[in-house]
Amino acid sequence: MPADEFEVIRTLFAPLATSAGARGLVDDVAVISARGELVVTTDVIVEGVHFMPDDPVGAIAKKALRVNLSDLAGKGAKPAGALLTLVWPDTRPSEQIADFARGLGEDLSAYGIALWGGDTASTAGPMTVSITAFGEPYGARVPSRADARIGDDVWITGTLGDAWLGYLILKGEWDPSEPAHREALIARYRLPSPRTDMAALVARHANASMDVSDGLLGDAAKLAHASGLSLHLELALIPLSEPARAWKATSDGFGRLLDWGDDYEILFTADPKQRDSVAAAAAGARVTRIGSVALGEGVRTIDAAGCVTALEAPGGHAHKLGR
């Protein structure tokens, strides 16, 4: 396994760069042809902050890609291409780069996205993986966080809080009563499953939309703020997996399930007239109406009796910059 950058690129990453514009990674640039608009997003993950040093290295590559694919899905866009920047620690065996490339290649195939280029460097610090992903909008417009309208339904895909429970299990702080749930929850923590299957639905039906990566409550607050409106969320409607329901029944920390993050679901708003169409377009995938958009600001959480109830302050697990 070569430790030389040129050889690493030639032998491990160039085989993943199959589109003409990638120029086999022998040039300094990629040349991309866009028909109309391109959606572009970039997300970085850092060892010790966004993943653990002993996570399988192939899974780290997949996580770096998938957090970006989740952003594209949240904007109703189809994955097209990606740039990889890999900053590799001096102290980590370079043999592991092959595992990284293998994991990345598996996901590039699985999600139908091409490697267009990138850069590599070494560091005396933690592994740092930055990916820029490009997508083609499924619809005529790319929904932003700021496009919610008064009276819109609020929708969420999938279930929330499972990654948090997976993290608790890994830390040895909790165990599900049902052993079968253990691996499923850990997998949700380790590796997001971006809702690429919901991107076309989002493009067609959403007014405002974003992926939920920093916790439902914090991200809903961001959407509310950007739209200049309030989101009213009914707690009884929030979709939970079976182990999350069990955890909630034996704990008073419902808010933690909803503000910790790493869910990688899509939060969107849509006109109530679209209610049946949204359900039909989901084609069996889980999408749940959890509230509505109203005048005002911030997020209101409402309990089963219809009363506004406070959960602990939503903050998400925002990664602080600086000290």
Next chain:
Amino acid sequence: MPADEFEVIRTLFAPLATSAGARGLVDDVAVISARGELVVTTDVIVEGVHFMPDDPVGAIAKKALRVNLSDLAGKGAKPAGALLTLVWPDTRPSEQIADFARGLGEDLSAYGIALWGGDTASTAGPMTVSITAFGEPYGARVPSRADARIGDDVWITGTLGDAWLGYLILKGEWDPSEPAHREALIARYRLPSPRTDMAALVARHANASMDVSDGLLGDAAKLAHASGLSLHLELALIPLSEPARAWKATSDGFGRLLDWGDDYEILFTADPKQRDSVAAAAAGARVTRIGSVALGEGVRTIDAAGCVTALEAPGGHAHKLGR
């Protein structure tokens, strides 16, 4: 000065993101409209590898942008937009982020390029700055490293080796006899001046082209390899600044001037019929014919007597990946 990511983005970076597609950095993505082809490049710089911890932080921001602008210039493209990924050390005062943003903003204005988006994170390791830059080709084609033709002239912009001498001065290993040269050489080490003024010339006249960032000899070897041909370089023609000529006269390390790197000039090949047009298009900017393209492989350096002569093995200062 806020240490919260959301506030840092809102107060320091959002004011730099003035194009509509950047969505004021409040959305997760940028939406870019491309008419035809876009040239995309991404380069990362790491503290302790590509810059020194005590470099002025505004200059670090500029360097991160300029190494990417150099890639665009080398491909005959006009800067259009950039994504910034800033990974900030826990131990570095967050007040410095304002200086970083100020430096970045000055260069965005100076080079007429828009901030389209980005990401921020914290790290227990060194500062790591990754920029993805987008350019619009000036010409109908984007010259690659692989497009040299037999009989082409080999051209280089500017002068070579000045950044290396600036580095020697900073390390206290050399001093120019002329004090006025001191700051100029240090500036060339600290901050590349990408040859954006030569991009249109490159687009019009170059067959193969690339920017020289890892040393002339190593980068010429890459161009030769990609094109499947040999580059013959005449050492007497290689353009040197006055202090570099003085250094060369008192040293036997001519090869170091040419293989250390950080020159950020443009190396290109062009049909000899274009010779006069290239000189005219340079419009007074320095561009020098230093050799020709021939059958064979690799780089041949030829002395003033017309003899093939070996310099020490060209390696550039390739940044090793892994250990």
